[in-house]
Each structure stands twice: as structure tokens, then as C-alpha cells.
Amino acid sequence: MKVLIAPDSFKGSSDALTVAHAMQNGILKVDSKSETVILPMADGGEGTMINLVQATNGTVVTANSVDPLGRQMESKYGISGDGKTAIIELATSSGIDLLNAEELNPLKTTTYGTGMLIKDALERNIKHFIICLGGSATNDAGVGLLQALGFRFLDKNGLDINLGGQYIKDIVTIDDSNVMSLMKEANFEIACDVTNPLIGTNGASYIFGPQKGASVEVVKILDNAIEQFANIIEQQKNLSIHQIEGAGAAGGTAGSMFAFLNANLKRGIELVIDFVELNEMLKQENFDLIITGEGKIDGQTAGGKVISGMCQKAHEYGIPIIALGGSVEGNLSELYNQGLTAAYSITNGPMNLEEAMQNSSCLIEQQTEQIFRTIKMINK
Missing domain, CATH: 3.40.50.10350 (Glycerate kinase; domain 1)
Incomplete structure (x- = not known):
């Protein structure tokens, strides 16, 4: 048999x-x-990284990163057996389990640490990425992740905004002139099993914000800020991500990765089935x-x-x-x-x-x- x-x-x-x-x-x-x-x-959730590493006889590497509140930490991600794909779980650097209950605050948390892992993999000449978005502590629309890769988000005075969801409302201009040159050849697949859009009562802030520490008032602030951010993206890139299915995953990170990194959003199990052939x-x-x-x-x-x-x-x-x-x-x-x-x-x-x-x-x-x-x- x-x-x-x-x-x-x-x-x-x-x-x-x-x-x-x-x-x-x-x-x-x-x-x-x-x-x-x-x-x-794996199905794209917790454990996907190690499972795909094991399935392809790959390796797990350690890299410098920061947690959702910007504190220094070491984090891990996987590299497939052929050395061509990085498998990164957002939760390892930007996850809710990295914070205690008192620290949960989506106005302050950032996805910058996940961007640092992507940057580390790019510097290892990896061009294909599988990003698993489950378990985030963030609602910054992936802006922190993009900042780590060289994207600049400028306020009305032409200054870079600080890290954290509370500063998304200050974005006036997006500058991609300093983005890592290695990004040009990179392609991203996102394991995304939620169907929530970026904004609105079924979007990132309203549905997932409360479990990350957002009050009713903060939910409204974040949703308005991300809608304003999406409007700027539409103006500068002629691309509307407001109601894209799944864009609300990980506090809007899926939407930003779709807009700026041309990422392909897939159901987790389908992505894994394709990857392991x-x-x-x-x-x-x-x-x-x-x-x-x-x-x-x-x-x-x-x-x-x-x-x-x-x-x-x-x-x-x-x-x-x-x-x-x-x-x-x-x-x-x-x-x-x-x-x-x-x-x-x-x-x-x-x-x-x-x-x-x-x-x-x-x-x-x-x-x-x-x-x-x-x-x-x-x-x-």
C-alpha cells in the first residue's frame, strides 16, 4: 500500500x-x-512557516526585528529548501501574543518588524515571499511594514510620520523614491482567509480593532484614518483598495501589500497546496x-x-x-x-x-x- x-x-x-x-x-x-x-x-495560520520549511527541507533563520511597540527583538522566518522562497508569519514580529493585555493599543502598534524580516530576506537575494497575516496586534494598514522597506509617508510639512496607527491620519503624500531596489524583482503571496474589506463596519478596524484593544471611539478614528489613506492611494496610484475582499486582513496590511507590493491574496490552504505542488x-x-x-x-x-x-x-x-x-x-x-x-x-x-x-x-x-x-x- x-x-x-x-x-x-x-x-x-x-x-x-x-x-x-x-x-x-x-x-x-x-x-x-x-x-x-x-x-x-498548513492552512496559512499559525505554524505555516515551520510546516512549509519541513515540507521542503528548508531552514529557519533568525533576524533582528522589533515587536508591535517598536521594541528590539529577534524573530524567525523560514526559507524553503530550494532557497528561493521566504515564509514569514506576521505574528512572529507584529503579533498580538507578543503583548500583554495592558499593552494592546492599535493606535501605537506597528507592522514595522514584519517589514524588517522582509528586508532581511531581500538582502539574502530572496525574491519570492509567502506572508501569513494571522494573529496581528496592529491596525496601521501595513504602513509600518512598508516604511521598513523604504516607503515614506509624509505629513503636511513633508516630514515622515511616526510608527503606529494613530499617525495614519497625518499622511498627505506617499514617496516611493527610496524603496529598496531589490523590491523590483520581488513577488508576494499572502495567505488571507478573511474576506473583510479595508474600511467600513465590516472592515479592518470595526471587526478586528476591538480584539486588539480599540475602544468604540478608537475604532472610528482608525477607520476614518485608513479611509483617508486609501483615498490618497487612489489619487496617487489610480487604484481603489477600499472594498477589495480580504484587504482588511491584519489591520489593513493585506490592502497595502496589494496596492504597493502587487501582492496576490489567496486562501491559506490553496496557497500551501500550490506551493508544495x-x-x-x-x-x-x-x-x-x-x-x-x-x-x-x-x-x-x-x-x-x-x-x-x-x-x-x-x-x-x-x-x-x-x-x-x-x-x-x-x-x-x-x-x-x-x-x-x-x-x-x-x-x-x-x-x-x-x-x-x-x-x-x-x-x-x-x-x-x-x-x-x-x-x-x-x-x-
């Missing part, structure tokens, strides 16, 4: 490669002659089965998670697919419609979440073994 093992991480417990090896061990315990291919997967693999290899998984499988999993993407591809190529989860609950009918054959929980008895997470690798291996013992008996 030839099996593609393509799980996501089990969040807070095991990364995707560890999960895949546990699945592989369970299979080989039953049939040492089975051929297994390991492909760590899954379609080509499924065309060339005669897999008998796919096994995937992630920490929790429920009714929401069908909405763009790794299991959903893998089920759709399995269905497209006529391959049975089994999914393992730390828990399996709720109505999975949509996953079955997408192609899922069956889903199994890895827990084998009464246990709390902490116990399951601490023993996830062992539990994954044991459940995979039991599944394949059943498969082997049926195929006798």
Missing part, C-alpha cells in the same frame, strides 16, 4: 512533521512493506490512501482547514482519505461531501485535554496502527 501522510500540526502539542512520523510509525508497525510519503501541511504529486504518484489530521475536527473544519483542502484533493483524484484529530465532534457532513472517508479521535479512554496533548505522538501512532490493522484485514 502506498500512503500519503499529510497532516497539519496538532496546535500546542506536536508540529506537523512530528504528527506525520507518528502516523508513519503506526502504519509500518502493521505493514513494514507499505510505502509512505510524508508531506507536512500537491496536484503534481497526486498526478504522478499512485497513492492508495491519504491520511491527514489536525488538533480538532468539527463542523468548522470544512471551512478552509488542512483537512478540508486535503479532502477536496482526495475526492478530485479518487483517493480514500482518513483524518485523525485530538477530538472529533459535531456534524461532519460537509467534510464527507468534500471527500472525507472517515474521521477518528486519537484519545483511547477518559482523559483531559492536557493529558491528550502531552501524549499526542503516542496516541496518534496507536490510533493509526489500529486503523491500519483493520485495513489490512479487509484487504486480505
